[in-house]
Amino acid sequence: MRAQGVLRETIAARDASDAELLRVHTPPYLELVERETSAAQTPRYLSTGDAVVDARSLAAARRAAGGAVAAMEAAVEENASVFALIRPPGHHAEPDRGMGFCLFNNIAVAARAFLASHGGRVLVVDFDYHHGNGTQAVAGDGLSYVGTHAAPAYPGTGGGEPNETQRGSDVIANVPLPVGGIATERFVSIWDALLPRIAAQVRPDLILVSAGFDYVAGDPVGDLGIGVEAASALGERIAAVAAEYCKNRVVYVLEGGYDLDALTESIARIAAASDASR
Template sequence: MRKVGYIYDPIYLKHDTGEGHPENHHRLEAINEYVDLIKDKLIHIKPRKATAKDIALIHDPYYPQEIMDLCSAGGTYLDPDTRCSIFSYEAAMYAAGAGLEAIDRIKNGEVERVFAAVRPPGHHAEYAKAMGFCIFNNIAIAARYAQKQGFEKVFIIDFDAHHGNGTQKAFYEDDTVFYFSTHQYPFYPGTGSKEEKGKGKGYGYTYNVPLPAGTGDDVYLKVYSEELPPLVKEFNPDIILVSAGYDLHMDDPLTLLEVSTEGIGKIVENILKTANVPFLFMLEGGYNIIALGESVKLTIEKLLEI
């Protein structure tokens, strides 16, 4: 059995998005109920709080202070979908810090793989802009931090139903970070076409697989068993980071994809078979709490087994 870390902190429940918002604290409560069934197999890790300097690995150096001020004043809408409240800055700093703590635990050999159950999610957040429920780009910050810790080549896989525009933009001209995404298209946020392949020395290091509404297990498994492995092999990464968004599930209320829980398990299995390197999975979307809990538990079981 693999040494797998599970990162969680109750601070994530204090990010209050308001009544009726799909990205709410019930998501993590459901995940914890399911993960509780296998908790004895996991190494439980507390996240650390990221610093403004950590956030500036990806974001405008002034951006964290802006978010802190808005949250301290009681909160507001950062965009039409993204609400912050009085504890949201703290939660977001610990969400970003989870990736940093995971990298350190991987580097010192305590764990081989980590699942970070965090919120707010991150992959839509841009240089100085919150969007799509995301405040700081957790996975992108983790990627840059991993490079500072000696993992020079980072491969990011994003299976959230929404394209990770913020992550793509962060590394669009970079040949040391490969960004691979499958997502419903056309769909929010409007990016992620096949033609978006990177720019300058980063050309060819962005790989989008836009998929129409109604896409299910068969197509997804073909992509993850046939398209992804040769890309990983050729890039030869030192670590693989995964934006694990579970809104590709057929029961998700916000999307129109048709992937089953078992299909998600197969996707994760194929990802884990691409390379013998450390893996960090960070939670992104997923808004049917039963499907989310089941899928995260299955993901962690694959992390333990494969």
């Protein structure tokens, strides 16, 4: 990305504080992560799920969650799109359960940080191959969630048919996609219809995007047969909705995407689409 000129302006990440993490996670879970990672002199699975950790994992996960918060603060300050290039990912992490490579739910931590300081409503847009079970679990209290996901596939949540529910005045909307794959145009057209409709219901003050690119054809973990060009369309649609409702404020938070070339190309396309809308 640096070679392609995508990283023109960079912002330093920082560590998330306990208080920021505890807006999403429970105190016993934070203690569990601290205890199990510090004891892991060799890589092992976290006891709550399929996330491999070692003694460095807590520092990495704290920095990732704090990076999402720093990106949120910059997006709000500058009324712009900011992309948090962080790992480990977060959208599978539930309040008391790390799983699916995720320790802390980075996007939820950023969303709660925004709501704590600004109030209002946020919309999480999740186009990762996998359902964001952790984010959906903490929806409500100002946080709405809309996503596409492969079904049936890991982690098994999100439903096998399109579904939409209210949690208080917030919305949870899921559109499952066939694991056998879907045409790029069809994927884009689903989001063309879905995003404006849900945004009109939520009227968000901030959009946060669980930006996972494991839907791209050839991804070794996901793969819905979708072309990298889909990221341009997604970026344009998200920018248009952000211009309408929330002063262009968008926080992209990296989730999955395990083919590095496709990941680089996809993020470059998101950046170009965001630039074009300014």
